[in-house]
Amino acid sequence: xxxxxxxxxxxxxxxxxxxxxxxxxxxxxxxxxxxxxxxxxxxxxxxxxxxxxxxxxxxxxxxxxxxxxxxxxxxxxxxxxxxxxxxxxxxxxxxxxxxxxxxxxxxxxxxxxxxxxxxxxxxxxxxxxxxxxxxxxxxxxxxxxxxxxxxxxxxxxxxxxxxxxxxxxxxxxxxxxxxxxxxxxxxxxxxxxxxxxxxxxxxxxxxxxxxxxxxxxxxxxxxxxxxxxxxxxxxxxxxxxxxxxxxxxxxxxxxxxxxxxxxxxxxxxxxxxxxxxxxxxxxxxxxxxxxxxxxxxxxxxxxxxxxxxxxxxxxxxxxxxxxxxxxxxxxxxxxxxxxxxxxxxxxxxxxxxxxxxxxxxxxxxxxxxxxxxxxxxxxxxxxxxxxxxxxxxxxxxxxxxxxxxxxxxxxxxxxxxxxxxxxxxxxxxxxxxxxxxxxxxxxxxxxxxxxxxxxxxx
Numbered sequence: 001x002x003x004x005x006x007x008x009x010x011x012x013x014x015x016x017x018x019x020x021x022x023x024x025x026x027x028x029x030x031x032x033x034x035x036x037x038x039x040x041x042x043x044x045x046x047x048x049x050x051x052x053x054x055x056x057x058x059x060x061x062x063x064x065x066x067x068x069x070x071x072x073x074x075x076x077x078x079x080x081x082x083x084x085x086x087x088x089x090x091x092x093x094x095x096x097x098x099x100x101x102x103x104x105x106x107x108x109x110x111x112x113x114x115x116x117x118x119x120x121x122x123x124x125x126x127x128x129x130x131x132x133x134x135x136x137x138x139x140x141x142x143x144x145x146x147x148x149x150x151x152x153x154x155x156x157x158x159x160x161x162x163x164x165x166x167x168x169x170x171x172x173x174x175x176x177x178x179x180x181x182x183x184x185x186x187x188x189x190x191x192x193x194x195x196x197x198x199x200x201x202x203x204x205x206x207x208x209x210x211x212x213x214x215x216x217x218x219x220x221x222x223x224x225x226x227x228x229x230x231x232x233x234x235x236x237x238x239x240x241x242x243x244x245x246x247x248x249x250x251x252x253x254x255x256x257x258x259x260x261x262x263x264x265x266x267x268x269x270x271x272x273x274x275x276x277x278x279x280x281x282x283x284x285x286x287x288x289x290x291x292x293x294x295x296x297x298x299x300x301x302x303x304x305x306x307x308x309x310x311x312x313x314x315x316x317x318x319x320x321x322x323x324x325x326x327x328x329x330x331x332x333x334x335x336x337x338x339x340x341x342x343x344x345x346x347x348x349x350x351x352x353x354x355x356x357x358x359x360x361x362x363x364x365x366x367x368x369x370x371x372x373x374x375x376x377x378x379x380x381x382x383x384x385x386x387x388x389x390x391x392x393x394x395x396x397x398x399x400x401x402x403x404x405x406x407x408x409x410x411x412x413x414x415x416x417x418x419x420x421x422x423x424x425x426x427x428x429x430x431x432x433x434x435x436x437x438x439x440x441x442x443x444x445x446x447x448x449x450x451x452x453x454x455x456x457x458x
Contacts, residue, residue: 031225032394034425035168035210039161042067043173049075051176053144055154059161070151072143076176082139083178087371089135090182090417093128095374111374114381120411132413133199134192136184140205143178159185168210168424177213179370181206181403181416201407206416210396212424219362221331224394224425226288226364232265232390232428233332235279235287239294240271240311245375249339250293252383260436265390272312280324287334288428289389290363293382296340306353308340321354325361335395335426337385338368339378355421365395365423369414377414381406384443391433396424398444405445 038059044052051074056067072079094110110116110128119125144155161167162185171180184203186192192199201207226232234257242249257267268287270276279285296308307315336358355366373381381402388398403415435442 031429032392032425032427034224035396037170038167039158039169040067041169041171043171043176045076045175046071049077051076051079053147053151053154055158059167060157068150068154068157070148070154072147072151079143079176079178082142086135086139086179086182090132091371093131094414095372107374112376114377114379114406114410114412114414116411117409125411129413130192130197130199132182133184133186133203134197136182136204137186137192139178140183140185143183159189162205162209163187163189166209169205169212170424171211171213172215173213174216177419179417179419180211180213181399181419182370201404201413204403204413204416206400206403206418207407210400210424211420212396213419213421215359215422217360219329219333219364221329221333221362222364222422223333224423224427226333226335226426226428228264228428228430230266231261231263232288232430233286234265234267234289234291235270235334236267236291237270237276237294237310238292239309239313242293242295242375247376247379249375249379249382252379253291253293253386256383256386256437260390264430264432264436270310272310273314273316274312276310276316277320277324280321283328285328285330286332287330288332290334290336290358291339291382292337293339293378296338308354316354318354318357321357321361325357329362330358331362333362333364333426335389335423336363336366336368337382338366339373339382340368359421364426366421367395367399367418370417370419373414373417377406377412380443381415381418383437387435387437387442388444389428390430390436392427392430393444394425394427396420396426397446401444401446405443408445409441409443 037057039055039057042054042056044054046052051072052069053072054067054069056062060068093108095108096111110119110125116125141155144158145152169180171178181204183205184192184199185205186198187200187202187208188198190197205211236253236257238250240250243251257265268279270279279287292308294308294310297306305317305319307317309315336355338355355368359366367385384402384405385398388401389395393401399415399418399420403418406412406415
């Protein structure tokens with residue numbers, strides 16, 4: 001009997017409204033059940049490019065009157081500017097600083113290591129975290145509390161619900177992409193005006209709540225439980241030159257996977273355009289994980305097409321992915337993990353990135369950062385992400401658990417920059433969920449709330 005607790009559903013299903021009849025491999029364990037979404041947020045762009053926000057869900061009540069909300073103060077261009085302002089603040093507070101009077105930027109010392117424990121509580125660290133919380137709250141208020149009176153009223157109700165405890169939030173939009181995990185709501189209901197105002201990790205939405213961004217079209221091949229018969233098939237698409245950085249980025253993941261038996265995971269490393277081209281043109285392409293660890297960019301100004309590049313530095317554009325995937329949906333429902341500069345930024349003002357092309361081709365989900373990620377953090381995050389996937393932990397639990405773990409164990413907020421598009425409940429139905437890296441402390445952190453308690457890995 002599965003408890004009917006907050007965030008849980010009593011029925012186990014693999015496809016919407018269909019029973020999950022696939023045999024499980026988790027000996028003695030029940031399959032993970034999808035979390036019950038408590039808040040739904042829909043964003044639509046009107047003909048005049050104004051953004052309309054609608055809120056609904058059991059947390060908001062259901063009296064038959066329909067959703068609440070209204071139109072924002074600015075248009076979609078203004079919303080994009082707010083989002084870019086948020087990303088820029090995180091970059092300048094934690095990654096890059098101005099070198100004296102020089103216009104050039106240099107690496108911040110916070111970017112030197114994934115473990116910032118020695119900085120915890122220092123005036124510089126505390127001030128930087130307060131600034132991140134303040135800008136996150138500014139953007140939250142600009143989106144939900146500024147605009148039509150009806151929107152402001154709905155936004156105030158949303159604040160109350162977010163302050164009341166962990167929620168499972170589903171955001172629906174085909175046009176508007178916001179780094180939701182980086183937004184901030186003061187847990188005590190206060191303001192962020194005073195220079196020394198209090199802040200806490202619990203106020204960041206990605207620390208406290210489960211968040212997913214989904215789209216209008218549900219993939220025909222979507223399933224939240226992925227079969228692992230014969231081992232998980234993982235395509236690792238990389239720029240090997242990244243390992244020349246200090247510290248190396250790919251090596252931690254390569255070392256982790258090299259220790260795993262093939263019946264658990266079958267890694268296939270690809271380092272150039274030709275290898276990726278050949279794989280995606282192959283009618284037998286069956287990656288269950290598509291991992292990209294490389295350089296890439298999405299130009300917010302829209303002057304250049306977004307691209308990524310592997311070891312051969314040949315630019316791979318969205319148009320390449322669209323050609324490879326035209327008429328060939330990714331029927332094996334792969335999890336896409338992007339570890340590249342701005343890899344999680346799905347949309348610029350004019351152009352869509354390759355990530356959206358993969359999602360449109362029925363990839364299960366996409367996980368990627370909203371800002372450039374420093375080498376030390378990128379390497380550690382990738383290894384820990386795969387470590388948890390190999391234990392059968394649902395993707396949404398990994399994203400939130402690592403955001404919490406890096407914050408609590410290492411005083412590092414960069415886990416909050418990782419966005420998730422679709423696939424909150426997706427997991428690998430592994431037959432052996434033993435820790436693939438038992439000699440090192442796990443970063444993933446599970447809190448004792450009803451949502452996490454039912455999903456806590458052994």
